[in-house]
Each structure stands twice: as structure tokens, then as C-alpha cells.
Amino acid sequence: MNKQAQGDGTVGKAIDVLDRVASIGRPVRFSELLADSVHPKATLYRLLQTLVSQGMLAYDDGRQTYSLGIRLVRLAHAAWRQSSIAPIAQPYIDQLSELVGETVHLAQLDGGQVLYVDKRNAADPIDMYSQAGKIGPGYCTGVGKALMAFQEPGDLEQIIRKQAFYQYTPATLTSECALRAELDQIRAEGVAYDREEHEPGIVCVAAPILSSKGRPLAALSITTSTQRKSLEELNQALPALLETANRIAMAVQDWQFPN
Known part of the structure; x- marks a missing residue:
């Protein structure tokens, strides 16, 4: 995780997790994210749960993987149009x-x-x-x-x-x-x-x-x-x-x- 995210509290940590999921470029398991995460297991899990509940990430129960959520995609399209x-x-x-x-x-x-x-x-x-x-x-x-x-x-x-x-x-x-x-x-x-x-x-x-x-x-x-x-x-x-x-x-x- 970058130093800026460390200093930005929970929001910075959550964005860092989003960046990590996006950078992998495919649905990713919790164990993969944990392997190179600076967060403790419980903290990483809590961040992921929050991102899923907010629609920023999607969780596949069958495959037990996380991927970018529809809400994030919608925000990305809005940013593309406006910025x-x-x-x-x-x-x-x-x-x-x-x-x-x-x-x-x-x-x-x-x-x-x-x-x-x-x-x-x-x-x-x-x-x-x-x-x-x-x-x-x-x-x-x-x-x-x-x-x-x-x-x-x-x-x-x-x-x-x-x-x-x-x-x-x-x-x-x-x-x-x-x-x-x-x-x-x-x-x-x-x-x-x-x-x-x-x-x-x-x-x-x-x-x-x-x-x-x-x-x-x-x-x-x-x-x-x-x-x-x-x-x-x-x-x-x-x-x-x-x-x-x-x-x-x-x-x-x-x-x-x-x-």
C-alpha cells in the first residue's frame, strides 16, 4: 500500500484495496489479496465487506472471488463523461x-x-x-x-x-x-x-x-x-x-x- 493511503484513514485503505483488485485484472480470492496486503486479516476482510455492501466490489459466492462492482463501473463512466x-x-x-x-x-x-x-x-x-x-x-x-x-x-x-x-x-x-x-x-x-x-x-x-x-x-x-x-x-x-x-x-x- 502506498504511503498516501496509509495517511488517509479508512477511505485511503479502502481505495487501496480497490486499486489492488483492479490491478489484478480478474476476479481475485481473499487469500491472494491477503498475501501481499499490509492490513491484518480482519481489517482486510472488513474493508472488503464494506466495499461489497456499497456496490464498489462484487462477491461471487460460488467461486469465492471479488471483482469490481457495478456501482464503481457506473462512477467510472460518469467520470469519463464529466472529467x-x-x-x-x-x-x-x-x-x-x-x-x-x-x-x-x-x-x-x-x-x-x-x-x-x-x-x-x-x-x-x-x-x-x-x-x-x-x-x-x-x-x-x-x-x-x-x-x-x-x-x-x-x-x-x-x-x-x-x-x-x-x-x-x-x-x-x-x-x-x-x-x-x-x-x-x-x-x-x-x-x-x-x-x-x-x-x-x-x-x-x-x-x-x-x-x-x-x-x-x-x-x-x-x-x-x-x-x-x-x-x-x-x-x-x-x-x-x-x-x-x-x-x-x-x-x-x-x-x-x-x-
């Missing part, structure tokens, strides 16, 4: 994916990481890590770097401190110095790339969606496999990507989105 740029961007990313025939991602920053808030698969989809609702690293993804490049200096310092610089592939940026140099280039060109930095064989071109004040609201990317297209070939879709990012930004102007 995410995704509902406004949806028709634009639909059009872009159909136009270029490749996978389109929409992402926002969550702390120092990337939260994929929407995704449109190509007509012939390829297997990759990113899915709507998943969290990914910022320093080695196109959308992450596009978002980081346009942060206010103080915010950027905090975000960079949160980067792990784990080397996923031989192309991964593994130092703050290398990342800062690339962010400078992205800031100058308005475009970011993932050159097989997070997943072997996966490349993308990304652009920020900027508010009227020049702050990044989200980032948009077109992603493909090197077996299908080279990065140079993917670059041919750059005009469509930039136009779509601009259209979404204009649509957001009339929406009460933090900027």
Missing part, C-alpha cells in the same frame, strides 16, 4: 482512425504517467499494450512525451521526477538528459514519436491537444506495427493527425475543461 476529454473527442478520433486505417489513441496525464482514455483500433488491429483505461509510462510513449513537452516548467519538473526510466527496449530513453533533449525538439516541432521505445515493433506519431492558453489537455497518436509501416510511412498521416488535434482543441473551447 475526460474523450466524449468530445470521440467523433474526431473515429474519423481519423477510419481515414488513416491505423490505431488511434487519446491519452491524458495521470501524475507522471499516461492514462489512455480512448482508443480506436484499425480495421486490421495489431496486438499492443495500450487499452482505454490502462496506465502507461510517460517518458517512452509518443502521447506521454507530447503531453510532457508542453507542461509549465514547474509541473514538468515534478513529472520528470516521477519517471522510472526503465529500459523496455533498446530504443528506450533511459536518462533525464536524453528525455529533456527530446522534449525540447518536440516543443519546437509540435510532434512526438515512439520509435519502438515501449514495445518492440510498435511505432507512433503523436500530437498534443492544447487549450487556448497553450496547455496540454490531452494527446492524440496514430500507432502501427513496423511489420505494416515504417515510421517514415506513418509520417504521411501527420497532416491528418495535426488537423484532428486542432479540431478537438477548437471543440473543447466551449466546454468547461480545466485549462
